[in-house]
Amino acid sequence: MELLISLILFAILVSFGLPKIKGFLGEVSVRLYLNKLDKEKYQVFNDVLVPLKNRKASQIDHVVVSPYGIFVIETKNYKGWIYGDSKSKYWTQVIYKRKEKLYNPIWQNYAHIKALQEYLGTENEELYQSIVSFSNRAILKKIEISGPNTSVVYSSRLVSTIHAHKKVLLTTGQVRQIAARLEKTLKADGEQKKQHVKNIKDSQRFYQYKINADMCPKCGADLVVRKGKYGAFMGCGNYPKCRFVVSNKQANM
Structure with missing residues (x-):
């Protein structure tokens, strides 16, 4: 209940x-x-x-x-x-x-x-x-x-x-x-779970840091403005070898 x-x-x-x-x-x-x-x-x-x-x-x-x-x-x-x-x-x-x-x-x-x-x-x-x-x-x-x-x-x-x-x-x-x-x-030390979550968050921050620096987090190439079916968007300049695209959520962080 x-x-x-x-x-x-x-x-x-x-x-x-x-x-x-x-x-x-x-x-x-x-x-x-x-x-x-x-x-x-x-x-x-x-x-x-x-x-x-x-x-x-x-x-x-x-x-x-x-x-x-x-x-x-x-x-x-x-x-x-x-x-x-x-x-x-x-x-x-x-x-x-x-x-x-x-x-x-x-x-x-x-x-x-x-x-x-x-x-x-x-x-x-x-x-x-x-x-x-x-x-x-x-x-x-x-x-x-x-x-x-x-x-x-x-x-x-x-x-x-x-x-x-x-x-x-x-x-x-x-x-x-x-x-x-x-x-x-389930009985393992709670600190292990806390550390696991921290590692994930740190990785996500570094990932976003690269995006904010106009760097592709996948391959390291520059992020450039590209045009698609639904308008302009940010994507990897190493396309088509790397197909990374910045999502709207990542672009606004």
Whole structure:
């Protein structure tokens, strides 16, 4: 009940256009959906920070462990029309006549799965199901998926997507062992999560610093004014080798 009240309060705040609140609201809504899963069969882990040997850490939105596999969920709270496919590095978000790029969430979640495989020591590809969950604020116009074990759905379809998997892949003992391993990540020192968030923010600041200096953050070339179908925009002068484009949000920071 408290969670539902919090959700209503945050919904009111969203109406004022606070992006961080919108993102958090998307996370809470997904948790509410996942909370409907049978707790005897499915164990849900939210905001999992996976420690890695040769890298710092990998942060995963949600992991569901069950006899039917390990479901790795990446949540997106975008609005507008969404276009994309499994093979493209970037997807497109269209809001009225404005287009924005977003990194392919399937690729993003694949990196999370590889990190989880490394941490759990369980590399059997069949065990892992990748789910990219978009809130109902988005309209999935044209999403093309190739290859098995991948789904792109609305958050309202999360539970039914998970329930669609009926093949038993893990024993009760294996599920318990994997869940115990993930429990350790939740009990890890809170400073590790703080440092992970700080590293991300520092990287974003340096990224924006380059843009403000008219330098492409991808390849280092100069940013130049280019003309496109929807008017003038800032992009990499090394086009077509580098296709970086400054978004409206980055240009105004």
